[in-house]
Amino acid sequence: MSGSSVKNFLRKYMMLIAMVVVVIVFYLITGGKSLLPQNINNVISQNAYVFVLGTGMLLCILTGGNIDLSVGSVVCLAGGVGAILMEKHVPWPVAVIAMLVMGLLVGIWHGFWIAFVKVPPFIATLVGMLAFRGLANVIMQGYAYQVEDKAFLNIFGGGDSCYIPDFLAKVGPASSLNKTCMVFAILVALGYAVFTFINRSRLIKKGYKVDSMVAVIIKTVLIVAVVIWLGYKLANYKGIPTVLIWIALILGVFAYITSKTTLGRNLYAVGGNEKATRLSGINTKWVMFSAYTLMGVLAGFAGILNIARLMGSQPTYGLGYEMDAIAACFIGGASAYGGTGTIGGVIIGAALCGIINQGMVIANTPPNYQTVVKGLVLLVAVLFDVIMQMRRKGAQKTKEGAEKGGAKA
Numbered sequence: 001m002s003g004s005s006v007k008n009f010l011r012k013y014m015m016l017i018a019m020v021v022v023v024i025v026f027y028l029i030t031g032g033k034s035l036l037p038q039n040i041n042n043v044i045s046q047n048a049y050v051f052v053l054g055t056g057m058l059l060c061i062l063t064g065g066n067i068d069l070s071v072g073s074v075v076c077l078a079g080g081v082g083a084i085l086m087e088k089h090v091p092w093p094v095a096v097i098a099m100l101v102m103g104l105l106v107g108i109w110h111g112f113w114i115a116f117v118k119v120p121p122f123i124a125t126l127v128g129m130l131a132f133r134g135l136a137n138v139i140m141q142g143y144a145y146q147v148e149d150k151a152f153l154n155i156f157g158g159g160d161s162c163y164i165p166d167f168l169a170k171v172g173p174a175s176s177l178n179k180t181c182m183v184f185a186i187l188v189a190l191g192y193a194v195f196t197f198i199n200r201s202r203l204i205k206k207g208y209k210v211d212s213m214v215a216v217i218i219k220t221v222l223i224v225a226v227v228i229w230l231g232y233k234l235a236n237y238k239g240i241p242t243v244l245i246w247i248a249l250i251l252g253v254f255a256y257i258t259s260k261t262t263l264g265r266n267l268y269a270v271g272g273n274e275k276a277t278r279l280s281g282i283n284t285k286w287v288m289f290s291a292y293t294l295m296g297v298l299a300g301f302a303g304i305l306n307i308a309r310l311m312g313s314q315p316t317y318g319l320g321y322e323m324d325a326i327a328a329c330f331i332g333g334a335s336a337y338g339g340t341g342t343i344g345g346v347i348i349g350a351a352l353c354g355i356i357n358q359g360m361v362i363a364n365t366p367p368n369y370q371t372v373v374k375g376l377v378l379l380v381a382v383l384f385d386v387i388m389q390m391r392r393k394g395a396q397k398t399k400e401g402a403e404k405g406g407a408k409a
Helices: 003-012 014-029 037-046 048-062 071-087 092-116 121-140 150-156 179-205 213-235 242-260 262-272 274-279 284-310 321-331 343-362 367-408
Strands: none
Touching: 014 343, 037 048, 037 213, 037 242, 037 343, 048 071, 048 242, 048 262, 048 284, 048 321, 048 343, 071 092, 071 121, 071 284, 071 321, 092 121, 092 150, 092 284, 150 242, 150 284, 179 213, 242 262, 242 284, 242 343, 262 274, 262 284, 274 284, 321 343, 321 367, 343 367
8 A cells, every 4th residue: 555545544444443452452451351251241231332322422423513411311211211111010012112212202302402493402412411310310219120021131131141042052063162153253244344345346336436455455354353253252151142233233224324325414414514505405404303313212222221231220320321422432533523423433432432441440440540541532532533624624725725826827
């Protein structure tokens, strides 16, 4: 690759490279404990809400750097409603629908005030953070509620049996390795590799500018290696946790929405230049409304995963969740100015946050220092975005100056 290609590659995949470096550092600091199969499984289970909330937060950030401060309170409210219903022996599917509807109503509420009344998102969602936390306390009356429905816990990732069964256990020689998990990881890796190269060829035929073949090969090899390695680690524990299936489903659906649908293109357009987007005939109010409505639904779903993992709900759950979601987006490359960010970036950001959190816990880092480290990581990520924005503006001004100079000549 040429010097400029290397520079572009490093800029594009800086956070992925940073995650690899962080993994290696914590591996050395903890004497290899951070990469034990059980600890890797815990990173996935304990940070499921970050992946889900980060996905919704990305939609809000794309619209112009906006955020939703209420998601932690909504997780608590939705989870509390679901836990109370199941404690009263309401069938778990009804409780799940109730939690999703609760999230949907909250999303519609925020979307209305932000999109149509033009209340600043920060203020509207700050009000929501306070109001819905208080409402959760009112509904739960300060008490904790247990969730004991085995079917619900197994399906949404709570308890020791919330793993996909090893359907291939009796195939081939006896082994402690979860064969279903290993085969699934290999198929996912191969599918990703095939899709990447087919999609690249399709884009070239349509005349789009694409990354060089060397860059694509390097990226594909790295991702395939990570997927197979992760599958091997999980196969050495209990296999595929059910919560991982839900995370993959949410990420896959919203990766498609943001990259292949009109709504996704409109989200990026609004964040890039809302005035120009509105003048082009796009209903920017409905785009903003859709972003916050979907955020509410995902917050409700995060509430489902949360009470499944913790096997219950209490009024203090969800504290700080909004900050974790925001950090995952910005660390993953979303721009604080809007219009830039991907679901792939959310995956990297959420995984990096989880790895740092667990690595520091295993290394017996005092809690106060853990907060300091997470804050510094977020600062570095945002600083990187600010520097890139300044360079883009500088390059744009230089280009405009050269065009004006040429016109005068």
